[in-house]
Amino acid sequence: MLTSIKTNEFRGDKSKELGMMYFRVALILFGAQLLMGLIAAIQFIVPGFLFELFDFSVARMVHINALVVWMLYAMIGSVYFMLPDETGVETVGIGLGKLAFWVLTAAVTVVVLVFIFIQVGSGTETSIWLINEGREYLEAPRWADIGIVVVVLTFYWNVFATYMKGKQTGIMTVLIADLFALAGLYLAGMFFTDNISMDQFWWWWVIHLWVEATWEVFVGALAAYALIKIIGAKREIVEMWLWIEVLMLFGSGILGLGHHYFWIGTPEYWWEIGALFSALEPVPLVAMFVHVLYDWGKEQGKAKAEGHPGAVMNNGPAMAWIVTNAFGNFLGAGIWGFFHTLPQVNIYTHGTQFTAAHGHLAFFGAYATILIGMMYLGVQYAYGVKKLTSTFKSKMAIFLIVFGVLGMTVALTIAGYEQVLVERAELGGGWTAFFAAQDLPWYIQAQVWRAMMGVVTFVGFIYLVWDLLTIGKHAKAAQAAAE
Amino acid sequence: MNFELFTPFTDVVPSFFGWLNQGPMTLTIFLHTLIVLPMFWIYFSEKKRLQKEQ
Amino acid sequence: MANKKVSVWTDIQFWRRSAAWVTGFATILLIWLSFDTIGQITMGTNADLKNGVDKRVPAATVINYHIDYKMNKKRGHEVPVIGEKQLFFGKEWSPKDAEALLRLGKLTEQAKNCMDCHTLLGNGAYYAPDLTKAWLDPAWQKGGPMQGMTGKNTVEEAMAEFLQHPSQYPTHARMMPNLGITAEEAKGLVAFLKHMSSIDTNGFPRNFSKTVAQFKAGDTNAH
Numbered sequence: 087m088l089t090s091i092k093t094n095e096f097r098g099d100k101s102k103e104l105g106m107m108y109f110r111v112a113l114i115l116f117g118a119q120l121l122m123g124l125i126a127a128i129q130f131i132v133p134g135f136l137f138e139l140f141d142f143s144v145a146r147m148v149h150i151n152a153l154v155v156w157m158l159y160a161m162i163g164s165v166y167f168m169l170p171d172e173t174g175v176e177t178v179g180i181g182l183g184k185l186a187f188w189v190l191t192a193a194v195t196v197v198v199l200v201f202i203f204i205q206v207g208s209g210t211e212t213s214i215w216l217i218n219e220g221r222e223y224l225e226a227p228r229w230a231d232i233g234i235v236v237v238v239l240t241f242y243w244n245v246f247a248t249y250m251k252g253k254q255t256g257i258m259t260v261l262i263a264d265l266f267a268l269a270g271l272y273l274a275g276m277f278f279t280d281n282i283s284m285d286q287f288w289w290w291w292v293i294h295l296w297v298e299a300t301w302e303v304f305v306g307a308l309a310a311y312a313l314i315k316i317i318g319a320k321r322e323i324v325e326m327w328l329w330i331e332v333l334m335l336f337g338s339g340i341l342g343l344g345h346h347y348f349w350i351g352t353p354e355y356w357w358e359i360g361a362l363f364s365a366l367e368p369v370p371l372v373a374m375f376v377h378v379l380y381d382w383g384k385e386q387g388k389a390k391a392e393g394h395p396g397a398v399m400n401n402g403p404a405m406a407w408i409v410t411n412a413f414g415n416f417l418g419a420g421i422w423g424f425f426h427t428l429p430q431v432n433i434y435t436h437g438t439q440f441t442a443a444h445g446h447l448a449f450f451g452a453y454a455t456i457l458i459g460m461m462y463l464g465v466q467y468a469y470g471v472k473k474l475t476s477t478f479k480s481k482m483a484i485f486l487i488v489f490g491v492l493g494m495t496v497a498l499t500i501a502g503y504e505q506v507l508v509e510r511a512e513l514g515g516g517w518t519a520f521f522a523a524q525d526l527p528w529y530i531q532a533q534v535w536r537a538m539m540g541v542v543t544f545v546g547f548i549y550l551v552w553d554l555l556t557i558g559k560h561a562k563a564a565q566a567a568a569e
Numbered sequence: 570m571n572f573e574l575f576t577p578f579t580d581v582v583p584s585f586f587g588w589l590n591q592g593p594m595t596l597t598i599f600l601h602t603l604i605v606l607p608m609f610w611i612y613f614s615e616k617k618r619l620q621k622e623q
Numbered sequence: 624m625a626n627k628k629v630s631v632w633t634d635i636q637f638w639r640r641s642a643a644w645v646t647g648f649a650t651i652l653l654i655w656l657s658f659d660t661i662g663q664i665t666m667g668t669n670a671d672l673k674n675g676v677d678k679r680v681p682a683a684t685v686i687n688y689h690i691d692y693k694m695n696k697k698r699g700h701e702v703p704v705i706g707e708k709q710l711f712f713g714k715e716w717s718p719k720d721a722e723a724l725l726r727l728g729k730l731t732e733q734a735k736n737c738m739d740c741h742t743l744l745g746n747g748a749y750y751a752p753d754l755t756k757a758w759l760d761p762a763w764q765k766g767g768p769m770q771g772m773t774g775k776n777t778v779e780e781a782m783a784e785f786l787q788h789p790s791q792y793p794t795h796a797r798m799m800p801n802l803g804i805t806a807e808e809a810k811g812l813v814a815f816l817k818h819m820s821s822i823d824t825n826g827f828p829r830n831f832s833k834t835v836a837q838f839k840a841g842d843t844n845a846h
Binding site for chain 3: 214
């Protein structure tokens with residue numbers, strides 16, 4: 087993955103090369119995310135760890151921001167990667183795309199350094215513009231917000247112009263519309279108000295309409311592309327499914343926003359809207375799952391009938407991650423989300439480790455998995471490998487990461503359950519109630535398990551990086567030897 | 570027993586959506602219906618088109 | 624011809640049109656609902672407070688009033704109850720000063736990154752207590768351990784003292800770090816917390832209003 091650009095393996099395919107540049111930064115930020123997560127997990131067990139040096143708030147801020155940013159990098163990378171395949175033409179503004187890449191990377195570096203070394207500011211507008219906006223997930227200071235908007239506009243123009251110039255497939259049409267909404271929504275998080283209810287109202291426009299609507303549709307489009315690419319699925323069928331998914335994802339996800347408006351000062355009517363629309367959110371995720379497995383089985387069956395033995399897929403690790411995506415999206419976003427989406431349940435679970443459990447499995451299952459799959463597609467292409475098969479390292483990576491994240495999720499669910507019953511239901515949620523629940527032996531045990539499973543995840547990540555760095559080279563050498 | 574199928578308006582500020590929100594899921598069923606009903610029309614118009622094409 | 628068998632369910636155009644309709648219409652509904660909600664969560668005015676008009680989010684001058692959180696039979700959950708006038712840091716704040724103080728508090732809340740340990744209105748991180756109704760927490764009231772620990776006589780002074788020197792007043796092995804909060808910023812933060820406790824959160828957090836007596840006796844609310 088590292089040497090692929092230097093040795094010019096891309097045969098002039100600039101868009102894919104640009105995609106790989108984004109993938110690489112994504113992988114580094116993914117590592118940063120996990121390290122910060124480990125620090126925060128340790129602080130739950132050993133409260134004095136790095137106290138007043140690198141507090142939980144800092145570790146947690148970098149943890150979630152690295153998460154969002156690595157996913158955005160991998161998403162942009164995926165789009166640049168698939169663009170020439172889908173449109174049939176080279177991406178229009180490669181130079182501009184590269185410039186945007188460097189601007190974004192420089193900005194992200196500065197923001198992270200400020201987060202780590204300056205951490206907090208005084209209670210002035212200047213702090214919000216230069217240091218830290220202090221709104222979960224959107225902590226990036228305002229100057230960086232504006233930079234992000236400019237970079238994203240450049241990216242969008244690139245994609246749009248290429249789309250207009252080339253073939254306009256169904257996948258690309260969905261992507262163009264989806265990216266427009268995705269980019270535009272960011273603007274809803276870029277203002278200051280002293281009304282905390284209003285603040286949270288618009289904050290959720292960004293957060294929810296990203297992760298429970300536009301990002302999900304984005305994943306649908308990626309999965310559609312990847313299935314065509316990896317198992318040669320039939321485009322008409324894949325695109326039909328994609329439209330069904332758009333229908334159901336947006337149909338449930340847009341008004342599903344209501345499930346964040348139960349308790350932030352917004353009217354009671356959101357109870358009903360949030361409850362039923364968001365309860366339907368898992369449906370498209372089931373559909374995605376069925377669709378991936380159905381296509382896979384169908385293509386396998388066809389190959390068998392035609393007399394090809396074995397699997398028809400040309401990229402084992404990518405396919406493994408995409409199947410994990412179908413399953414993880416359904417389980418993490420669907421099931422774990424449904425657990426606490428009804429107001430009758432949510433009044434107790436809102437703002438507990440239950441949310442953290444859901445957050446971990448959903449971000450991983452719905453997004454990390456498919457983006458890792460796209461990285462494997464990138465590696466396969468970069469080295470010109472016709473058929474990429476899983477190595478021992480690929481298998482260790484997927485096994486350890488999936489096992490680790492599932493373990494963290496289960497541990498946090500148990501911690502959340504304790505917290506909900508004791509802090510919220512039994513003691514009524516005050517300051518002392520909070521700490522009473524944090525001191526429960528079962529809660530502490532769950533936090534210890536979470537930290538251990540975090541380490542398992544991190545070991546898996548090391549295998550993943552190692553595999554991504556080596557698999558292409560080895561496969562290429564093996565291919566050359568076989569020829 | 571403190572139960573009524575249709576409850577009087579309880580929220581702080583009266584509004585159209587608050588008014589609809591006074592019975593067993595009346596508001597959400599109303600919104601779902603608004604969204605789903607036109608799909609029947611889309612279905613039949615597409616059916617007509619397909620039959621014509623054949 | 625009308626009875627010819629065709630499969631609309633596998634027709635791409637049917638799904639495309641349906642997807643466009645549902646997405647577009649759901650968006651329109653969301654925008655409509657948002658306008659309605661924004662109207663309801665816009666801050667009230669000082670006059671509303673004087674005339675006893677209930678607002679979901681009252682004006683900044685709500686810091687001049689006593690706030691309680693009581694079960695409302697009609698609504699089936701607890702709601703904030705704004706009561707008699709009450710001095711805040713020993714004085715009554717004019718609308719202009721109250722707004723400036725709240726603004727300073729909100730800016731400080733963001734600049735100090737409170738939400739990456741605490742939850743506000745239930746949103747944020749889960750490392751430290753929820754602050755939605757922190758102003759009403761029995762622990763901070765007269766006779767409560769937090770007020771006692773700081774040696775102050777009012778909720779606001781106790782909170783402000785704690786915020787300026789949090790690691791001097793540990794309530795748990797997991798302490799709040801010193802964030803360099805100044806005396807003025809601390810006042811602003813307390814105003815922000817008091818204002819937040821007056822927001823109508825549809826009963827979240829449930830069961831919050833416990834008395835100091837219950838709390839001291841290690842008692843529950845269940846009788």
